[in-house]
Amino acid sequence: MSTTTVSEKAVPVRRGGRAGGLLAAVGGQNLSLIGALAVMLALFGSLNGNYLSWTNIQVIAEAVTISGVLAVVQTVVIICGGLDISVGSQAGLYSVVSAMVFTSTGSSAVLGIAVALVMGAAVGVLNGVIIVYGRVNATIATLAGLAAYKGVAQLLSNGAAQGYVLNNSVFVFLSRGKIAALPVMVWILIVVALAVHVMLKYTDIGRNLYAIGGNDTAARLAGIAINKYLIAVYSLLGVVAAVAGILLTARTGSGQPTSGSEGLELQSITAAALGGCALKGGKGGVGGTLLAVALLGALENGLTVEGINAFWQNVAQGALLVVAVVIQQRRSGERAVGLPG
Structure with a gap:
């Protein structure tokens, strides 16, 4: 006969203690990224004494600002089951537009920035409408946009840098200004990241986005206006791509149709996937992406500081994207294509 008492059955068994609580709060994916980042910083820091200096840390932070703001909002798009491969071309287009409007209107930085932002929202809506009402796969639709927006930027600029904006205080402030010892561009990334994090974690909008990505059929039956959400998300990404284009203009001092914007789509998608976003939707967060x-x-800066060929940076990014997707597939438990279960 069992001697187990009722009180013994009612007492839950705690496993993991503080370590388990930390893992639950931070997330295994994020802890892995923190560990990898710490190892990388220690490695490059041991190879070069200036790598961990405050000056170089600021250089790294400024360097990732443009790709960072795109990655944060790319995270939102992926969470709801979408993808946007055109963000790099969009950033180049808005960089050209902001500079051209600036120079053609008597150096009006505000007007140049405003036109770029409005254009970003409009192009984002166009992408969303093509995907939702044209019933075009998001990858195909935005792949077409990758080529089209790049072409428009080159046509407008004749393939050359446009204008010079660093004679204007607004662009100078964006590129060189500091607030509380941090560059303005870094503050812009922080503000965008915080706003998106709050939206995803603490609002009905965020919960609905996760629901759409997790199971769009159930979300539709629950009364969520999926089409409106998707168009709004692509419009948001268009606006943030415009922000990226404006920052690119400020950083380089002129409108750049391709230089500085090529590869941003790969960087944003890699960061989102590496940060824990499931490419099928329904999972992800801003913390992991950041x-x-x-x-x-840190990897790109370390390779540059050590004088390693810049082409290896692209190899590393591609490898990391593959690793991130492989890890996702293993964790999901899905059967590998072409292999027995």
Whole structure:
């Protein structure tokens, strides 16, 4: 006969203690990224004494700002089951537009920035409408946009840098200004990241986005206006791509149709996937994406400081994207294509 008492059955068994609580709060994915970042910083710091200096840390932070703001909002798009491969071309287009409007209107930085932001929202809506009402796969639709927006930027600029904006206090402030010892560009990334994090974690909008990505059929039956959400999300990404384009203009001093914007789509998607976003939707967060952005930035800066060929940076990014997707597939428990279960 069993001697187990009722009180013994009612007492839950705690496993893991403080370590388990930390893992639950931070997340295994994020802890892995923190560990990888720490190892990378220690490695490059041991190879070069200036790598961990405050000056170089600021250089890394500024360098990842543009890709960072795109990665944060790319995270939102992926969470709801979408993808945008055109963000790099969009950033180049808005960089050209902001500079051209600036120079053609008597150096009006505010007007140049405003036109770029409005255009970003409009192009984002166009992408969303094509995907939702044209019933075009998001990857195909935005792949077409990758080519089209790049072409428009080159047509407008004749393939050359446009204008010079660093004779204007607004652009100078964006590129060189500091607030509380941090560059303005870094503050912009912080503000965008905080706003998106709050939206995803603490609002009905965020919960609905996760629901759409997790199971769009159930979300539709629950009364969520999926089409409106998707168009709004792509519009948001268009606006943030415009912000990225404006920052690119401020950083380089002129409108750049391709230089500085090529590869941003790969960086944003890699950061989101490496940060824990499930490419099928329904999973992900800003914290993991920011850690992945920092990891990629630290890697790129370390390779540059050590004088390693810049082409290896692209190899590293591609490898990290594959690793992130492989880890996702293993964790999901899905059967590998072409292999027995």
